[in-house]
Amino acid sequence: MADQLSAALSYLKQNQSRFLDDLKDFVSIPSISTDPNAKADMLRAAEWVADQLSRLGCQNVQILPTAGHPVVYGEILAAGAGKPTILVYGHYDVQPAEPLELWNSPPFEPTQRGENLYARGASDMKGQVVITLKAVEALMRNGGLPVNVKFMIEGEEEIGSPNLERFIADHKDLLASDFALNPDTGMIGAQVPTITYGLRGMAYFELRVSGPEQDLHSGLYGGAVHNPAQALCELIAGMHDADGRVTLPGFYDSVRPLSAEERAEMALLPMDDAFYLEQTGVPALYGEAGYTSNERVGARPTLEINGLLSGFTGEGVKTVLPARAMAKISTRLVPDQNPEQVHQQLRQYLETHAPPTVRWELIKLAGGSPSVTDIHMPGVKALYRALKDTWGVRPLYRREGGSVPVTAQMCQLLGIDSVLTGFGLPDDNLHAPNEKLHLPTFYRGIEALTRFFSLMGEG
């Protein structure tokens, strides 16, 4: 095994420029999933992935249809039943590139400047897909892959994966695996290899408060009726207490407490208060009493106001007493909270606190479950060692505040946990102009995943 790995690592060194050429090919395709005019390019990108899988030596390579853009599948199962099967997740679609005038080079003409390659999708996540493909290639070309791998590369991640849950449910046998590898998260810094082991879920609502049947003159009626904008503000203000805790009844009941080990790990992360102050520009931080900012963002549930709208919002003055007011309200959830339970908790809060002077309506717009991976599972341990051997420093564990619905879907439908990693950096300009990939980190990423697959084959 050690011989195979050193041969594979030599192979990586010799093939760097070809890997980069392949990446440039891939990011040249404007596979913008939200663009209705990009269907041909979406198919080109899917075919590019399928072609790479075939060249690797994948079997059963297919471009499988969904109600939207297709999913590319391929498998290498030669290691046999005695070895673990890893489901590799990725996506071949990218965000739109607008505003185009802010790009220093055209978004779909990959351009190298210094140590970076600039292109839409270079980091999110075509670069990560190529890293995975090349790690598998390195082992395939040097004795064969010592584990079983299935690839599931979708084309709708940037539009919220509307058809993926159905796809997974319809292909449970095809996708059956021991765990998933999802390289769609990132690193804290180029010298800080990172393992993400938790993601928050979400429940998103629209709250509508109404009073008068139509807008009133604030002079003629102001004082005699409860202003719906005021009533909405009063309801929202009551959703947090003085300690920054969410007051929905039972909100924290099913929150899994942070273990001492997790808190110790999170304390190692180089994101202290100064980091959050600098990143956000706020005059002072805020949050749930008793927790650090990292814990608040990654491991504690929150309630945010995403939007407010009522009455007159233009320039100048209009003395309207608005008939209605609206808020977009979302909660980020952690294990073992459940979006529908939180929906009922918010409803109960409103039933208790909404005054009889207004009417209200609550609409649930979206929901997704939180997830957390056991950091003691073999896949995480192998990834830890692979990252450590590559970077020469121990990786850090973190829980991310965002939501990656596919993780919870795989857990619910396939019964598998996800090992989350990735080699994007915080300054990669994801979803923004001048997206880039740090090439030294790209090559280290290939090395790390080569080591990971090799280690998994030993286990």
Place this chain on the structure above:
Amino acid sequence: MADQLSAALSYLKQNQSRFLDDLKDFVSIPSISTDPNAKADMLRAAEWVADQLSRLGCQNVQILPTAGHPVVYGEILAAGAGKPTILVYGHYDVQPAEPLELWNSPPFEPTQRGENLYARGASDMKGQVVITLKAVEALMRNGGLPVNVKFMIEGEEEIGSPNLERFIADHKDLLASDFALNPDTGMIGAQVPTITYGLRGMAYFELRVSGPEQDLHSGLYGGAVHNPAQALCELIAGMHDADGRVTLPGFYDSVRPLSAEERAEMALLPMDDAFYLEQTGVPALYGEAGYTSNERVGARPTLEINGLLSGFTGEGVKTVLPARAMAKISTRLVPDQNPEQVHQQLRQYLETHAPPTVRWELIKLAGGSPSVTDIHMPGVKALYRALKDTWGVRPLYRREGGSVPVTAQMCQLLGIDSVLTGFGLPDDNLHAPNEKLHLPTFYRGIEALTRFFSLMGEG
């Protein structure tokens, strides 16, 4: 005098159809002050008024320029220094007529249906201007006007009278009078003659709360920073206490308490809780504890949220943690509150209550002083008797919740109070399609003001 009055009242009866023809002439002119293409029509309307004044026998009739639309002036001072001088206020401009498709007859083609004349401006306030002109005419044609009158008919009321304060300040001597008669308020019902003796002032603000330098991902930062929309809601929620009282420091300090007489008069108004519930459609009323709805609207100061805007307000879901949030906040003021004092009180509230986790900015957008007229002054007493003699029932006194800045401006610049009345009805569709004037009330209005001028001449 009794002979002159009965002759004048006979004259009114004989000339009703001509009065109606004159009103139809006047409302046929589309004098929409906000329409930049209506300048010629605005001038036509001003000339129409000037022509009427000249035919009445006014002296010194002038169309006086302002930075915007001109003011029409005319005077009848033959009664001499021993008699009071009354400054009659009016406006010859009207609101736009849109949406045109909702009118049952063209807005500038006056159309009689049943007892009503339909046209833009019929009630607000060309009809009221004609009422005043014809009352003066009836006395002029039957022995002469027994009081002195000055007319000031402006052309910018519907756009907020932006040049009137300057005009008054520049023409103090010309406008010097004992009190003003402003027939731009209305009646509670066709059988309920009404004297308005108080108007609320206003102070209007925009409050901007900001936190992060730009919109953040609510997953990646939610929980670690104070959401500006939440902070704004918390600040707004604190502006009222559980008794519906405004919590700005010192807000009520200079509020003149309601006298027992005023409260008794207000209790006579036919606007009870059922009226406000029906008019507004709210599920339950709200307001400052210890006061009736009429008192809350007319005689107590209030604070209203006129608009809210923050973050994402479109269809569906966007998980943004907004960088800023904005509210339009207005206060309605009563004597002896002062808009600038209230501005400072709101600023002080924010300095005390805004948390260190956000930044805020307060912009004062508009302000106007409240006003109240002594109901024992001779002009009010004469109007009371004139209305009573015309309708056969005693008039009701009310304070209106809205603001008429000219009233406070005349008080401050000319040192005169305003006697406020008018003969529009609540269902006249002011500022709306199918504006109309109730013709029996129109003729009674002319009779009432004829009696009023006659009584003032006796005093």
